[in-house]
Amino acid sequence: MSEWAKKAEEQEISSLVNQLDLHKKENGGVQKEEQASEASEEQPDYATPAEASLLLKMIRKTLEDSKCDLDIQRKDPTSPLYSVKSFEELHLKPGLLKGVYSMGYNTPSKIQESALPNLLADPPQNMIAQSQSGTGKTAAFVLAMLSRVDTSQNYTQVVCISPTYELAIQTGEIAAKMAQFCQDIKLKYAVRGEEVARGTTITDHIIIGTPGKIMDWGCKLKLFDLSKIRVFVLDEADVMINQQGHRDQCIKIHKMVPKTCQMMFFSATYEKEVMDFAQYIVPNALSIRLKREQESLDNIKQYYIKCRNQDEKYTAVQNIYGGITIGQAILFCHTRRTATWLAGKMAKDGHAVGILNGDLTVEQRLAVLDRFRSGQQRVLVTTNVLSRGIDVEAVTIVVNFDLPLDQNGQADCETYLHRIGRTGRFGKNGIAINLVDSDKSMDVCRQIEQHFGRTIEFLDTDDADQVEKLGDFR
Numbered sequence: 001m002s003e004w005a006k007k008a009e010e011q012e013i014s015s016l017v018n019q020l021d022l023h024k025k026e027n028g029g030v031q032k033e034e035q036a037s038e039a040s041e042e043q044p045d046y047a048t049p050a051e052a053s054l055l056l057k058m059i060r061k062t063l064e065d066s067k068c069d070l071d072i073q074r075k076d077p078t079s080p081l082y083s084v085k086s087f088e089e090l091h092l093k094p095g096l097l098k099g100v101y102s103m104g105y106n107t108p109s110k111i112q113e114s115a116l117p118n119l120l121a122d123p124p125q126n127m128i129a130q131s132q133s134g135t136g137k138t139a140a141f142v143l144a145m146l147s148r149v150d151t152s153q154n155y156t157q158v159v160c161i162s163p164t165y166e167l168a169i170q171t172g173e174i175a176a177k178m179a180q181f182c183q184d185i186k187l188k189y190a191v192r193g194e195e196v197a198r199g200t201t202i203t204d205h206i207i208i209g210t211p212g213k214i215m216d217w218g219c220k221l222k223l224f225d226l227s228k229i230r231v232f233v234l235d236e237a238d239v240m241i242n243q244q245g246h247r248d249q250c251i252k253i254h255k256m257v258p259k260t261c262q263m264m265f266f267s268a269t270y271e272k273e274v275m276d277f278a279q280y281i282v283p284n285a286l287s288i289r290l291k292r293e294q295e296s297l298d299n300i301k302q303y304y305i306k307c308r309n310q311d312e313k314y315t316a317v318q319n320i321y322g323g324i325t326i327g328q329a330i331l332f333c334h335t336r337r338t339a340t341w342l343a344g345k346m347a348k349d350g351h352a353v354g355i356l357n358g359d360l361t362v363e364q365r366l367a368v369l370d371r372f373r374s375g376q377q378r379v380l381v382t383t384n385v386l387s388r389g390i391d392v393e394a395v396t397i398v399v400n401f402d403l404p405l406d407q408n409g410q411a412d413c414e415t416y417l418h419r420i421g422r423t424g425r426f427g428k429n430g431i432a433i434n435l436v437d438s439d440k441s442m443d444v445c446r447q448i449e450q451h452f453g454r455t456i457e458f459l460d461t462d463d464a465d466q467v468e469k470l471g472d473f474r
């Protein structure tokens, strides 16, 4: 590309970035990761009662009744788990097919069935894909990444960028499992704590990591050659584009990969401006889109409970905790401070609870997640740092101790969808409970309802009929 063409492209990108920023300012703003994940100021106190024993009874009933019938969902063409093809028909390499089956996957989900044939086609096809949380996007792009590796060449050919440390590790672990019968494929993490000596050349075929580290290794230290990359994956693509810090790093990396490199962008949500931007930077991409009303899942029941103040919210949490005889729960707080307070109070009251926020070292974060995954702790208190992508099958309840807000105090609908998507994984049933403690948070709850066109039901813990009905949502 000539110099002037490069300049023109840079100007166009920067004008699109400005438009994106302007749109965000006008619409309430989207924060940088740390601000978005964990705002620093505390929440005020508020009003109305949350009852105890009925809530507990209701949760037990819901969970006990919630045997998920995957086979039925898979035969329903409107379900995101529906497919007509088998994995064999997707033309995966024999080693990968073996890997998929060894993970207990029998048939592909809708996104896997529709994305994979295009991702594996020749010539390589760029893609911007959207599918609901927990419907198997990771497997779709991981299988595509692994399929594209040429193991006769010992240099990095694939980069996969994730927004957080935990998600990068999780994706790497899935890739390793899927590639267990393709032993020649080598994978490296580019995340905090991983170091490579200067002057070394990385020979691993796939690098999975966070944008800052990949930029350091690829653009600054040149530990691998970005001009040889043939597959560029952006997981949680919308947040990677929409958060300024991530975006700048991703654009820098993106600029250094060849024009012929296959681009794969995946997420459960895309705001319109983010999609426009994605379509600009991914030329001729095949788009797989959801309608707004398809974005939230029927298998996740959404409720709100009214509380008068922080103490009543805590009482509601205790009652919910009592109800988790099956499965596990994730509790989301707006700030690290609230998360620390909540986890501390629960621990003091004798509950086995983990806390995961940005105050911890990466080793501590991973250890907390491991304890939670293994079921040693049934409750995890966290902030938005864990709102996206983390897959723990046994999570049956998500509680928004604080509703997700953007920088301007408006509903952060995308984060809401990702948070509640930590339950209801791959067709399982789940419950999302929002603790509403003021007119303001009621308003936020309504904004979310309107955005997705879905009712968030009032959970009247005094209403025995409602409790009965809760078991019916299979």
Ligand SMILES: Nc1ncnc2c1ncn2[C@@H]1O[C@H](COP(=O)(O)OP(=O)(O)OP(=O)(O)O)[C@@H](O)[C@H]1O
Pocket: 104, 105, 106, 107, 108, 109, 112, 131, 132, 133, 134, 135, 136, 137, 138, 139, 267, 268, 388, 389, 390, 391, 393, 421, 425, 426
């Ligand atoms: N074809 C399949 N058959 C059975 N289980 C599957 C299949 N594909 C994925 N899964 C399982 O479904 C769960 C959710 O998958 P995954 O994490 O890929 O969803 P996702 O769409 O990436 O979710 P998120 O939007 O939260 O990132 C995982 O536990 C995964 O192992």
